[in-house]
Amino acid sequence: MTENKLTIAMSESDRTLKLLTGAKRIPGFDLEVKQESIEDIFVNQISRAVYDVSELSLASYLIAKGGGDTRLTAIPVFLSRSFRHNAIYVRSDSPYKHPSELKGRRFGFPEFQMTAAVWVRGMFRHEWGIGNEDIQWFTFRPERVPVDIPAVLTEGDIFEALAEGKVDAIMSARRPPAKLFAASGEGGVLRRLIPDVWDVEREYYGRTGIFPIMHLVSMKEETSTRHPELPRQLYELMQEIKNEGIGGLLETIKNNTSNPFVWESVEQSMELMNGDIWPYGTDKNWGQIRQFITYLQEDGLLKRDLSLEEVFHASVLDT
Structure with a gap:
């Protein structure tokens, strides 16, 4: 029997590697894995x-x-999630130690519409009392959706711009290069804005229940129509x-x-998150996606609301 061929593109993690290497297979399908950034x-x-x-930015998918x-359609498989308080950086000699101190300052993102940037601006408004109009925004690459x-x-380069004082703070999903930011997080040219950031992130989750979604899994609409069982x-x-990865x-x-202390970290996460540290499905995630849609609308990146049925394929709405 000839198998159907599918092209697939995802980053490698314990959530994808068995699929990308063929250790786990979708019955009836042969995957052609594309190796790209x-x-x-x-x-x-x-x-x-x-x-x-493919893996896809939550923000770009919703904007489109x-x-x-x-x-495109999507399934509620979230390949990247991350708290982004820890991704805000300043120069080590900066006087700023809290986002609320950045009113009127110059702030850089790699891209304005990237999912992490939308989450951070939402936190500026709702957590730290600073509106979009209160900060001078700078970006360092073209927007992927016009x-x-x-x-x-x-x-x-966004990190060099911060090091040279061209902006006062930045958010970057990628860690700064080692020449600017030490492996220990201390003693480099750059530092994280928030000193006790890991405690701040745990407090944020405990108060809001939000573990911010960054990426979901997209599928061509024509592929899901041709193979309605596939999603x-x-x-x-x-x-x-x-x-299995967890x-x-x-x-x-x-x-x-x-990581020599991985078991301690995982057990602490299990306790904080009631045993489900990386939830998939619509039931446990639609609430925060609706919050994120609100953030997109506040940013002017989305002109209307989106329903659950518009965002996800019909076969996975009950997950």
Whole structure:
């Protein structure tokens, strides 16, 4: 029997590796894995829908949906989640130690519409009392979905711009280079804005229940129409892979990572998050996606509300 071929593009993690290497298979399908950077995957998928299945920025997907783009659908598999308080940086000699002190300052993002940037601006407004109009915004690469933004597109490297004092603070999902930011997080040219940031992030989760979603799994609408069983199959398989990955983190006969304190960290996360540290599905995640849609609207990046049925494929609405 000839298998159906699917192109797939995702970053490697314990949530994807078994799928990308063929250790776990979707019955009836043969995967052609595309090896590209996550930034290139996003641009290729949102601009030209080139992959049958791909990881994709939550923000770009929702912005495109809101603009009437029907080429893609999605399943509630969230390959990247991250608290972004720790991703805000200043120079080590900066006087600022809290986001509320940045009113009137110059703040840089790699891209205005990137999901992490939308979360951070939402926190500026709702957590720290600073509106979009209270900060001078700068970006360092073109927007992947054409949108009107209140930011100045700037040439050069975002980390060098901060080190040279061209901006007062930045948010970057990527860690600054080692020459500017030490492996210990202390003693470099740059430092995190918030000194006790890990405690701040735990407090934020305890108060809001939000573990911010960054990326979901997109699928060509034509692929899901041709194979209507595929979205649910893929959802269930990726849920299985994710659960096995978490089980591996807890296995003490050997450490699956190079972090000597990983078991302590995972157990603390389990206690804080009531045993579900990386939830998939609509039931546990639609509330925060609705909050994120509100943030997009406040940013002027989304002109209307989106329903659950518009965002996710019909076969996974009950997950």
